[in-house]
Amino acid sequence: MIIITHVTIFANKGSVYFMNEKYKKELGAVETVKRIWSNYASGLSGYLYLALFCNAIVAISTPALPELIRRVIDDIFIGKDQNMLVILPVVAVIIMLIRSIGTYGANVSINVIGQRLVGSLQEDLYNSLLKADLAYINSVHSARFISNFTADSTKLRETMSSVVVNLSRNILMVLGLMGYLFWVEPNLAVIFILVLPPAAIGLRILGRKLRKAIRLSLEEIGTLSSLVSETLRGMRIIKAYRKENVYSEKAIKIIKKVVSLSMKGVRARSASAPIMEMVTGFAIAGIIYYSGNKSIDGSMSVGSFMAFTTAAGLLYDPLKAVANLQAMLQEGVAASQRLFPILDNNPTVVDNLKTKEIVDSIGELEFDNVSFSYPNTFQYVLRNVSLRIMPGETVALVGPSGAGKSTLLNLVPRFYDSTEGTVKIDKIDVKDLSLKSVRDTSSLVTQDALIFDTSVRENIMFGAKGVGEDVFMSVCKETLVDEFVKEFPEGYETVVGEGGVKISGGQRQRIAIARAMIKDSPILLLDEATSSLDSESEQKVQIALRALLKEKSALIIAHRLSTVRDADMIYVFDKGKIVEKGKHEQLLDNKGLYSLLFKTQFPEDAIE
Ligand SMILES: Nc1ncnc2c1ncn2[C@@H]1O[C@H](COP(=O)(O)OP(=O)(O)O)[C@@H](O)[C@H]1O
Ligand SMILES: [Mg+2]
Structure with missing residues (x-):
């Protein structure tokens, strides 16, 4: 009987004071972004719309570049059109002008969003610490909280800004360029698209590996902060007992772990580029074969071929970015998983509903x-x-x-x-x-x-x-x-x-x-x-x-x-x-x- 009671007490308190079990399960990326956005982005929607608008401008103007090349080849080089010789250079300048304005606007607004978002998150984090029960604070090494404010928050800012920048701009760019490909040569576009799904599956697997490596390395960075803080506080004792070597070994062990985990992350992230290169290789082979055939029977112009390859080339970067975006998102999710338990800690020492005040205490x-x-x-x-x-x-x-x-x-x-x-x-x-x-x-x-x-x-x-x-x-x-x-x-x-x-x-x-x-x-x-x-x-x-x-x-x-x-x-x-x-x-x-x-x-x- 007694044992049972103790177990229940333990279970209850455990869920109050220690990291909630639910955080050990992986929190979904979408839930994480949603939560952060809805809690900390109030007043930022103006910047978001501006960023989306600017990104849209950049994305829409991208297919104009291969089209420009097609016109130059078909109308000027082959068609010898004098008018186009005046019009096309002007169009080129206008396109680039619009793109540069769009890029600038998007970058500025995205950074405003990232900085402010994480700023309010940090304010919230700090206030959660002030409100937390001493029992909770005492159960975590103080330096871990510091790494929450530095490493984790920075990671989250990078994620939130690049998620918004990359997601909207790159997805729009991919859509725009794909649309252009279909418009120029539908059959060829189908060949090009067929090679994408296998790549996507590979990238997904890598993303999962990356998430795990990043989460573990952030934890180790926390451990390193704790060690540094303890070392500084205990410096005199460490010196007096000549434990420098012991501490040095401790630090080396943790640092090696951080490095090896980070390398795992780097490998997972880097593997996404070769996957994309391979995909591009197959795509190029298909394009050459198909358009070579078409060109031989005279149904495809040189300009169309050039425009198609240019557009396919332009697709490479945004596609890669969309692939990495998954990874970036995972890093942010990993950081959030370390921040949310602090934000969600429920202090038990709080004012009850009907509090009384003492006006002039007699001091009993x-x-x-x-x-x-x-x-x-x-x-x-x-x-x-x-x-x-x-x-x-x-x-x-x-x-x-x-x-x-x-x-x-x-x-x-x-x-x-x-x-x-x-x-x-x-x-x-x-x-x-x-x-x-x-x-x-x-x-x-x-x-x-x-x-x-x-x-x-x-x-x-x-x-x-x-x-x-x-x-x-x-x-x-x-x-x-x-x-x-x-x-x-x-x-x-x-x-x-x-x-x-x-x-x-x-x-x-x-x-x-x-x-x-x-x-x-x-x-x-x-x-x-x-x-x-x-x-x-x-x-x-x-x-x-x-x-x-x-x-x-x-x-x-x-x-x-x-x-x-x-x-x-x-x-x-x-x-x-x-x-x-x-x-x-x-x-x-x-x-x-x-x-x-x-x-x-x-x-x-x-x-x-
Ligand atoms: N934060 C804490 N968490 C768990 N146990 C604690 C904590 N602080 C003190 N204790 C334990 O409570 C007991 C009484 O500690 P304390 O009140 O500091 O004793 P004293 O002040 O009489 O020396 C000790 O056995 C100590 O180990
Ligand atoms: Mg005492």
Whole structure:
């Protein structure tokens, strides 16, 4: 019974969080283009009509070229017609003029369509990422998303533009030239057309192979991006452990795979040209034999023969393009198959239909019999946790690493939703509150204080609306940010973070604390740094924290003795459960897990 239940849970969650099964099946090219066109091409139909119109001009004017040659040969060279000697050169110039205008118009409008289409797709993609559940984001390597934005999007743009350009222009050209062939010599045209179906079948098979190779190579490019990103982040560890060779081999393996897959694609694509050449060879043989016969009995003019071969020659390029078009389309479909799952991910942490708002929060936080397991896992990380933080209280959580403390904090801003039980702010279930209310009433300061690659000011003002300079400065002074920022020549405008001035761990934390303080929400969630802050930084972070905590309700994962001493209540966690609670002295007397932890977790403090 239990097993069955687990399987169902797994199946349900699997379909929510992971790539949907339906994407593993190959999505049809037509469905893909339809979807992209209908979702992202609004306002572009003007350009589409312009492109189609220009393409039509180019296509229609193409059969005029062989006809021009026929007239030149039959009327001027053989018929010695003086008038035509004046008319035909003028006609030639007019035809070419029309063609060049048509080509220019088509190319410009097609590119506008391609760029804008993919632009809106990327906007949508980015917003889908912002809306996605953390569980989904965490299940995919971050660099894969980057390759979705670059490699996949570019591929899709190429496809969408060339599909439209090539499809309309080349199909029209093929039709126009075929029509011309029939008009000039119907029997000959039939011979010419008979050789096409076998070629089409060959090209179809190649197209399928190509689609597979392209899809696999795009996936490998994603893997390569992940490796590069991991390498850059882990550079110091890689160097320290001298794992350069291992990483180099990893990279070489992936790159070789990409190359070999791309080569498979190239071979499939290149094979389409020889197929067409062979077809053309047979066609030419047929033409020579048939028209030779006709010419011998005098029923076909030299001009007609020349026009026919010219038209057949002109057919070669658009036919080849139509054949490659299939391949291009497949590449775009492969890229879409990697993009659609992101666009289609359905976040489960969303506002429900009748959300409530908190206007003036008093800052009461309660966990009522909360149990939690991470999506796609069987194991409960939290079990029946009940605790309450009254307005203004400070509650400390302690417990061994992996006990579920950080997970508990993540349930408050609804980074994840509890599996069972409720989390309440001001006595209201957070699932009934708007995400806005939930996230405005609580601030989370994590261990790995995240600093954005922008100025100190923007880093601190991140969560603030309408904060004056005086408030800003007093926060920065209280949190001791001012102390180090005033040393920077550009002060608060100094860019910090990955691309800017590098700052120490303690300084990062003080910025993060100032950010939370400016946000001024009634509930604070702190994951205290265990990081090896030296004692001076530690003291300063401490001062900053004390300033932050004034008059707030706080839930703190405590690593410092001072925090647990000052706490109104301490909860001791082990394996997702509350095993002890009480005040510091009380818990020490209990001689339970707390007193054990106390000796190991605060060894230096214990000596004091
Ligand atoms: N995103 C996640 N997906 C699945 N399991 C997770 C995730 N984050 C943490 N866990 C697991 O949940 C348990 C509790 O983790 P955590 O709340 O970080 O513990 P603590 O903060 O007490 O050290 C650990 O066993 C950890 O492996
Ligand atoms: Mg933790």
